[in-house]
Amino acid sequence: MREFIVEADGGSRGNPGPAGYGSVVIDAATGETLVERAEYIGIATNNVAEYRGLLAGLRAARELDPAAPVRVRMDSKLVVEQMSGRWKIKHPGMKPLAAEAAGIYPPGQVTYEWIPREHNKHADRLANEAMDAGKRGEQWDAGASMAALNAAPVDRTPSGPPGDARAGAAKAREALAGGRAGSAPAPASAGGYTGDTADTATVTGTATTSDADRRAARTLASPSPAPASASASGQAQPSVGWGAAPDLGAPATFVLLRHGETPLTPEKRFSGSGGSDPALSAVGREQAERVADALARRGTVQHIVASPLARTRETAAAVAARLGLEVTVDDGLRETDFGAWEGLTFGEVRERYPDDLNAWLADPEAEPTGGGESFAATAVRIAAARDKLVAAYAGRTVLLVTHVTPIKTLVRLALGAPPESLFRMELSAASLSVVAYYADGNASVRLLNDTSHLRG
Incomplete structure (x- = not known):
């Protein structure tokens, strides 16, 4: 026939x-x-x-x-x-x-x-x-x-x-x-302490990325072409990433989306889980729509899981409406509690609590003033959430809508990097990062701080 x-x-x-x-x-x-x-x-x-x-x-x-x-x-x-x-x-x-x-x-x-x-x-x-x-x-x-x-x-x-x-x-x-419209390269990341201070623990270091690297990153963020074999249903099976044996199967792939801007973001104020829980600004809502469009074009996301905070739920809702998906809320993805530092700038914290800040920058066990959450405690919480989600979404691509500290922690743990690496990563509002988790326990960082969807 x-x-x-x-x-x-x-x-x-x-x-x-x-x-x-x-x-x-x-x-x-x-x-x-x-x-x-x-x-x-x-x-x-x-x-x-x-x-x-x-x-x-x-x-x-x-x-x-x-x-x-x-x-x-x-x-x-x-x-x-x-x-x-x-x-x-x-x-x-x-x-x-x-x-x-x-x-x-x-x-x-x-x-x-x-x-x-x-x-x-x-x-x-x-x-x-x-x-x-x-x-x-x-x-x-x-x-x-x-x-x-x-x-x-x-x-x-x-x-x-x-x-x-x-x-x-x-x-x-x-x-x-000639390529699709709207795929302009992302601007190079700026060094220094940038972004929402609560959601960006960058103190030193400058990250720059070439156009070729960005194109490669966008390719890695999408599923690899299927191998010649196919399932009994006739649907092509996804291939695994570089360095993993095919018999491990497809990884659980986490597309990590930082929420859009809030009114605190341009002022670089600490905004964790212990403060006023601000909603997105007008700029943040536009960023959420842009990332929703980009994810719809990529067409890889199968599930959406979000932090319970307002700014992440609002960002996730914009994407979910575009993709026709439901949003699951996971408390383990919430931002760090910054205690008495909530709402303050980095400079204001240094002026008011210099000893506590210096300890916090030097020791992952140190807590922000007033009983906030240490980075060590945050890492334990994030690792538990990660393990639960990897088990629940094996072989699937999941969008995690969360904050800077959880995203940086997931990347740090995937790389096996020391705690101080949190201060050496840039993560912009509404940026995308990707980590894949394989059945043998290995992890692969495929993308970090992609903001190309916010251009044009």
Whole structure:
């Protein structure tokens, strides 16, 4: 029986902003491209564009043969999980699009598979061509698209399995795609004592990161391409990270999100778990929306766990609404209690409590003035929370929305670094870091302080 593969993608330059989609229908047996579809759709979000690409691809496949089974492959985890029925569709703008897609074929005739973004270059190229055409005040033209593709130098070496629409033209398509909008490199971290003082224990040291390093970090933050083997259900199995044996299985991957700015953040005031528990500022709410958009584009997060404090719950809620996920609260992820230092700047603490501050900087067992929590006690609490979550989410990707001290502690413990390393890490508001935990007890730090999603 004839079988089709539909690869689809969509993008928005602004989210919402000028948007377009691309779809390709492929003969599953030969890998031949049968149909290309693309369209500039005006101002829309990434998710709307992705669903529009899915609709176009399904309709094109049905026009070819309404009885043929269809395998949909997309790099949008959100669309794949929602259309597979594993994630709820909460956004009112997504429900009619999903219902329309589900009604094109009878139940069971279409299956959905997530693929890494680098395996979806063909549809990505078409979506970018459609957005480029819209910028010129035009609609996408299939003839112009093929002319541009044919004019580009082509590597004839197959670069993937049959049906991935990349064999024989991978380099040309990659050059034409030019990457998605909104992936500007993050600024280099600044040295010194920066950020919310309570949420940033950086006293010395300067961290800088090259553009190449940032691109590598973003790649590491996404699931690795699946190995050739597949499960009995036909779904590709995730591969493990570098340095781990495949028989260990996929790691529990923690995507660590520091909450957005609060009114205390620009003033660099201690803001732990023993103070007034401020909510996000207007800047912090915008940061939460930006990180939600970035995580939706990456499409890797399967669960969300948050600290119980207001600023983390508000940040988590913004992401959860975008991804269609529930938020679980874990008290173990709360920030350190800074005692009498809550609400003060570092300079004010040094002026009022110089001996206590010096002891705190030198000894992880030392507590902030007034019975606050020591870094040693925080580490015990964070390690217990870590172990519980690793056991609960083995092989899954979990977003932990928390604070600077918990994130730095998780990174420190993963590296086996000494306690004083807490003072030598920069962690910006709404930044992302990633740590993976393997079945043999090993851990791998994959990303630290990525703020590229806050640019542009």
